[in-house]
Structure formats: C-alpha cells, structure tokens
Amino acid sequence: MKIGILTSGGDCPGLNAVIRGAVLKGVISHDTEFVGFRWGWKGVVEGDFTSITRHDVRGLSKQGGTILGSSRTNPFEGEHGGPENIQRMLDENGIEAIIAIGGEGTLAAAQRLTDAGLRIIGVPKTIDNDLAATDYSFGFETAVEIATEAIDRLRTTAESHNRCMVLEVMGRHVGWIALHSGMAGGAHAILIPEQPMGIEEICHYVDSVRERGRAPLIVVAEGFKLDTMEEAHSHLGLDAFNRPRLGGIAEKLAPMIEERTGIESRHTVLGHIQRGGAPSAYDRVLATRLGMHAVDAAYDGAWGSMVTLRGTDIETVSIAEAVGSLNRVPQHRYDEAKILFG
Numbered sequence: 217m218k219i220g221i222l223t224s225g226g227d228c229p230g231l232n233a234v235i236r237g238a239v240l241k242g243v244i245s246h247d248t249e250f251v252g253f254r255w256g257w258k259g260v261v262e263g264d265f266t267s268i269t270r271h272d273v274r275g276l277s278k279q280g281g282t283i284l285g286s287s288r289t290n291p292f293e294g295e296h297g298g299p300e301n302i303q304r305m306l307d308e309n310g311i312e313a314i315i316a317i318g319g320e321g322t323l324a325a326a327q328r329l330t331d332a333g334l335r336i337i338g339v340p341k342t343i344d345n346d347l348a349a350t351d352y353s354f355g356f357e358t359a360v361e362i363a364t365e366a367i368d369r370l371r372t373t374a375e376s377h378n379r380c381m382v383l384e385v386m387g388r389h390v391g392w393i394a395l396h397s398g399m400a401g402g403a404h405a406i407l408i409p410e411q412p413m414g415i416e417e418i419c420h421y422v423d424s425v426r427e428r429g430r431a432p433l434i435v436v437a438e439g440f441k442l443d444t445m446e447e448a449h450s451h452l453g454l455d456a457f458n459r460p461r462l463g464g465i466a467e468k469l470a471p472m473i474e475e476r477t478g479i480e481s482r483h484t485v486l487g488h489i490q491r492g493g494a495p496s497a498y499d500r501v502l503a504t505r506l507g508m509h510a511v512d513a514a515y516d517g518a519w520g521s522m523v524t525l526r527g528t529d530i531e532t533v534s535i536a537e538a539v540g541s542l543n544r545v546p547q548h549r550y551d552e553a554k555i556l557f558g
C-alpha cells in the first residue's frame with residue numbers, strides 16, 4: 217500500500233515521532249510505501265508531496281515540530297479543493313490512503329472527506345488536550361512540563377520581590393494545561409475557559425496568599441473569561457481559519473490585581489514555547505505507538521477511524537466520535553484543584 221501522511225493545525229511536540237512510528241511499522245510489517253504531504257491539507261489540495269523512507273525518519277522521535285510542515289488550509293476550499301479533486305490527485309499518484317495527524321479541526325475535515333469516500337485514518341494531536349475520545353494526546357504532557365518549569369522559575373523571582381505573578385498558558389477552549397501545570401507548580405489560583413470568575417474572587421485568593429507572607433502566583437489559560445466578559449480576550453486579529461487569535465488576558469489581569477490589592481504585579485505569556493522543542497519521553501512513546509497503530513488501522517481498512525489512547529492501550533474510535541464534542545475540564549476536577557487556591 218502507498219500511504220500519504222500529513223500534519224495539520226497548530227504544531228505539537230511528537231508529530232515527528234508519529235511519522236517515524238508509522239513509517240517504521242509500515243516498512244517493517246507491511247512493506248508500505250510512504251509519501252508526506254507538505255503543509256497539511258495544502259499539500260493534499262495542491263498535490264505537493266515527497267517520499268518518506270526509513271532513512272528519512274532516523275532519529276526523528278526526539279525532534280520537535282514537523283518535518284512535513286503544517287498549515288490551517290481548508291481542503292474543501294480553492295480551485296483544487298474538495299473530495300473529487302483530491303481523490304483524482306490520489307489516484308493519479310497511486311496513493312491509496314491518508315494518515316491525517318491533527319486536532320479537532322483537521323479531524324473534522326477528515327471526517328467530511330471520509331464521508332465523501334476518501335480513505336483516511338486520523339491521529340489525534342493537541343497540546344490543549346481538548347480532543348474527546350482519547351484519554352490524552354501527545355504534546356500535552358510536554359506542554360505541561362514546560363509550563364510547570366515556568367511556574368517554578370516565576371515563583372523564585374516573585375518571592376524575591378514580593379510580587380504577584382500572572383502566567384498565561386495556552387488553552388483556547390479548555391484549561392487542561394493550566395490545571396495540570398497549576399497543580400504541579402502549586403499555583404494559588406487557576407483560571408480556565410470552562411470556569412469564568414470575577415476579579416473580586418481572584419483578588420481574594422491573592423490577598424489571602426499575601427497575608428500568609430507568600431508571593432501569589434496565578435495561572436490563566438488564554439481562553440479564560442472574567443465573569444464580565446462575553447468572549448475570550450483577543451486583540452491580535454484573526455488566524456488563517458478566521459478565528460480570533462487569543463492571548464493577552466494575563467496582561468489585562470495583572471494591572472487589575474495590582475489596582476485592587478496594591479500588590480505589585482507582573483504578567484508572563486508563555487506562548488509558543490509550549491509548542492516548541494523536543495517531546496517528553498512519555499509523548500515520544502505515545503506518539504510512536506499512535507503512528508504504528510494508524511498503519512495497522514489502514515491495513516484493517518478502518519477508514520474514518522482515529523487511533524486513540526484508552527487507559528494504557530491504543531484502540532480505534534470513529535473520527536465522528538472524536539470531533540463530536542470537546543474534552544473539557546470536568547467540574548469535579550476543577551473543584552478538587554480549587555481546594556488548594558489562595
């Protein structure tokens with residue numbers, strides 16, 4: 217079989233490990249031939265691909281980013297987009313299946329293309345951990361490690377100056393990175409998109425920390441809304457998919473806290489540092505296994521399915537199930553963390 221691989225959406229540590237896992241499994245067990253589409257769905261629409269051999273994936277599991285490049289191209293748009301054009305391009309080049317590595321957007325596109333008859337297997341990718349139907353996705357654990365290290369570092373400088381620190385982490389719709397890094401780093405409040413909060417409550421936690429003689433540290437996900445806000449804070453325009461580019465909520469909160477509590481406050485936006493660099497060992501293993509199982513799913517003809525982590529096993533679910541809803545932080549997980557606030 218000749219399989220085309222693509223990586224699409226925001227990049228994520230572990231994408232290359234998936235590619236390596238898929239290629240090694242395919243070459244060793246099935247004599248598969250691989251090509252890689254450049255820049256996500258863009259390469260599919262434009263017929264822009266290159267062969268990937270076993271030699272090409274040597275040492276790739278520890279390499280951040282994606283050797284194939286990524287984009288937020290919609291495969292249904294443009295002169296050469298849409299299922300008929302794509303199928304024609306695949307037939308002309310003898311490509312029998314696609315492994316699409318992406319988040320909920322990429323997989324929604326994969327789902328629509330599968331419905332139109334294309335042979336696609338999905339692999340879940342997200343540092344946000346917002347995909348349903350998988351316990352975790354690779355990239356998330358690495359991002360949490362990076363955010364936790366940032367918290368540890370911010371705490372020492374905060375204590376030296378008796379300041380309040382507000383750290384902004386990624387998380388467009390869900391607050392998993394904030395929740396896990398905040399718990400790991402002992403944050404005094406964790407603010408997430410699922411749980412709008414008033415500035416008074418935030419300042420109450422800050423005050424109580426200061427009363428104990430400590431320097432308050434708050435972790436906020438970029439998608440967090442104060443209870444007075446209708447939409448998440450955005451002043452950076454739109455992304456390629458016409459969604460507001462988030463970021464800046466920490467910069468907004470720090471002066472509000474300073475004004476109300478009198479504590480000198482600073483903000484830090486961790487940004488794309490969370491997405492760059494080498495994946496953790498856990499993420500390398502998870503990504504490698506997902507890649508290997510995606511190839512098996514292709515040989516099983518399980519078109520329209522996504523490989524997924526269930527407990528410690530890799531299984532398959534329908535992509536439809538994966539994109540049907542978001543994996544939000546449940547109330548009981550937030551309540552559990554909230555005991556430690558202040």
Ligand SMILES: Nc1ncnc2c1ncn2[C@@H]1O[C@H](COP(=O)(O)OP(=O)(O)O)[C@@H](O)[C@H]1O
Pocket residue numbers: 224225226287288289290291292318319320321322323324325328341456457
């Ligand atoms: N329902 C959809 N139909 C077709 N294409 C979609 C759909 N949803 C998202 N996409 C495409 O997939 C791209 C990747 O989605 P995005 O949410 O940016 O990344 P991720 O795959 O990481 O979630 C989007 O920019 C868009 O072009």
Ligand SMILES: O=P(O)(O)OC[C@H]1O[C@](O)(COP(=O)(O)O)[C@@H](O)[C@@H]1O
Pocket residue numbers: 225226227319320321341342343344386387388438455461462491
């Ligand atoms: O700066 P970019 O590439 O537009 O991406 C920012 C977004 O990408 C993410 O890191 C991941 O989002 P996706 O999985 O949808 O690509 C979000 O947390 C963040 O809002």
Ligand SMILES: [Mg+2]
Pocket residue numbers: 225319320321
């Ligand atoms: Mg997305």
